[in-house]
Amino acid sequence: MFEKVLIANRGEIALRINRACHEMGISTVAVHSTADADAMHVRLADESVCIGGATASESYLNIPGIITAAVITNANAIHPGYGFLSESARFASIVEEHGINFIGPTAEHIKLMGDKIASKSKVKELGIPVVPGSDGEITDLTTALKVSEHLGYPVLVKASAGGGGRGMQVVHEKSDLEASISRARAEAKAAFGDDALYLEKFLERPRHIEIQILGDGNNNVIHLGERDCSLQRRHQKVLEEAGCTILDSEERDTIGRKVCQALSKLGYKNAGTIEFLYENGEFYFIEMNTRLQVEHPVTEMVTGLDIVKEQLRIAAGSSLSLSQNEVSYRGHAIECRINAENAADFTPSPGLVKDYHPPGGLGVRVDSGLYAGYRVQPHYDSLVSKLIIHGENRNECVMRLRRALDEYVITGISTTIPLHQEIIAQPEFLAGDYDIHWLAKMVERRTTP
Numbered sequence: 001m002f003e004k005v006l007i008a009n010r011g012e013i014a015l016r017i018n019r020a021c022h023e024m025g026i027s028t029v030a031v032h033s034t035a036d037a038d039a040m041h042v043r044l045a046d047e048s049v050c051i052g053g054a055t056a057s058e059s060y061l062n063i064p065g066i067i068t069a070a071v072i073t074n075a076n077a078i079h080p081g082y083g084f085l086s087e088s089a090r091f092a093s094i095v096e097e098h099g100i101n102f103i104g105p106t107a108e109h110i111k112l113m114g115d116k117i118a119s120k121s122k123v124k125e126l127g128i129p130v131v132p133g134s135d136g137e138i139t140d141l142t143t144a145l146k147v148s149e150h151l152g153y154p155v156l157v158k159a160s161a162g163g164g165g166r167g168m169q170v171v172h173e174k175s176d177l178e179a180s181i182s183r184a185r186a187e188a189k190a191a192f193g194d195d196a197l198y199l200e201k202f203l204e205r206p207r208h209i210e211i212q213i214l215g216d217g218n219n220n221v222i223h224l225g226e227r228d229c230s231l232q233r234r235h236q237k238v239l240e241e242a243g244c245t246i247l248d249s250e251e252r253d254t255i256g257r258k259v260c261q262a263l264s265k266l267g268y269k270n271a272g273t274i275e276f277l278y279e280n281g282e283f284y285f286i287e288m289n290t291r292l293q294v295e296h297p298v299t300e301m302v303t304g305l306d307i308v309k310e311q312l313r314i315a316a317g318s319s320l321s322l323s324q325n326e327v328s329y330r331g332h333a334i335e336c337r338i339n340a341e342n343a344a345d346f347t348p349s350p351g352l353v354k355d356y357h358p359p360g361g362l363g364v365r366v367d368s369g370l371y372a373g374y375r376v377q378p379h380y381d382s383l384v385s386k387l388i389i390h391g392e393n394r395n396e397c398v399m400r401l402r403r404a405l406d407e408y409v410i411t412g413i414s415t416t417i418p419l420h421q422e423i424i425a426q427p428e429f430l431a432g433d434y435d436i437h438w439l440a441k442m443v444e445r446r447t448t449p
């Protein structure tokens with residue numbers, strides 16, 4: 001096992017990785033920007049190195065700074081967390097070229113899955129069902145019109161390099177196609193420096209269901225069941241559940257088996273998530289994330305497994321610590337992403353945290369770097385805490401979540417705690433009857449008198 005791991009991230013995920021390392025007797029190195037000198041991830045790590053200025057490009061995306069920090073501290077491995085450099089194939093190969101272990105998949109697999117057109121065609125070839133759409137990139141309007149006619153409107157124009165819902169345009173009728181393609185192209189070019197586009201059938205009422213996998217790189221791949229991440233706003237996940245209320249264990253096993261077969265043929269190594277849209281009993285692949293996900297704790301709560309420890313073991317060359325038939329599920333888990341935002345209009349709310357009192361008790365987990373006196377920085381993602389609840393069944397989980405949200409005190413800044421309180425009071429949520437567009441409609445309903 002590694003003796004020392006550098007954590008190339010910040011906030012709650014850096015703390016999460018730090019915890020797994022310490023429990024395995026591994027010492028840790030935090031890196032941080034000048035703005036994060038007082039951050040909890042820096043305080044709890046064994047060593048820390050300031051790698052640059054406040055903006056992400058000066059610090060958490062600064063590859064030479066991170067590599068230098070790893071070299072001077074003698075770190076054996078780097079965990080990238082999520083976001084920042086976690087899906088940069090270039091970063092993964094530079095890390096390995098310096099004789100340091102990258103805790104994640106190979107650069108080749110990161111590159112493949114980062115290209116949505118290439119990954120879609122690859123997984124289709126490996127037997128995973130995909131959303132009906134164009135056969136690869138769309139380069140001219142005539143083909144785009146023909147494909148859309150064939151799929152039937154509405155269609156979705158998507159960016160091959162896409163992420164975070166950017167570069168996506170829904171097209172309801174033929175006359176809008178040309179303008180939507182131009183808009184998506186401009187947005188993709190500006191956001192990713194790559195304007196390759198493709199077309200998909202726009203699914204009207206799907207759920208977003210994803211499968212967590214672990215692979216050892218030697219063709220052994222297991223899955224840890226599904227997460228339902230349908231509660232989204234602007235294509236960003238807000239609240240996630242494990243398991244999914246409309247999936248039975250047979251459907252879970254069938255899709256899980258397909259995914260494991262495909263990824264074992266690929267020789268996939270480390271943790272990954274295969275995202276699907278699910279409608280009328282059918283799964284349609286949308287993308288694969290080659291990293292730890294924000295919502296991984298709900299899977300940990302129902303399986304009792306520590307996914308970060310598994311990542312560390314795999315990266316250090318061990319085989320998987322369990323086989324598929326040793327994976328079992330208990331109860332239900334829900335995660336609320338708590339952002340430093342005004343719950344009413346979602347405007348950012350950075351600033352000084354005055355009082356901080358997290359909820360506790362059985363089945364309550366809080367992953368957060370907040371403390372009283374901490375200043376939430378305006379430079380980074382607004383996620384400041386993840387409240388993760390486990391219950392013996394969904395009903396107990398929701399009741400526990402309600403009381404935990406009521407207990408949670410964060411003053412000085414605004415947070416999205418009231419949004420979560422509102423969501424879990426809705427009859428559709430309580431009945432488990434929602435799709436990926438439901439939350440936007442809930443928000444719209446409250447603003448229109």
Ligand code: ADP
Nearest residue numbers: 162163164165166200201202203208235286436
């Ligand atoms: P990104 O990488 O930008 O997050 P994804 O392909 O993962 O892009 O899609 C993000 C979200 O957009 C999905 O969770 C879903 O809500 C919506 N979406 C993507 N593809 C479709 C589709 N074909 N039909 C309807 N909604 C879609």
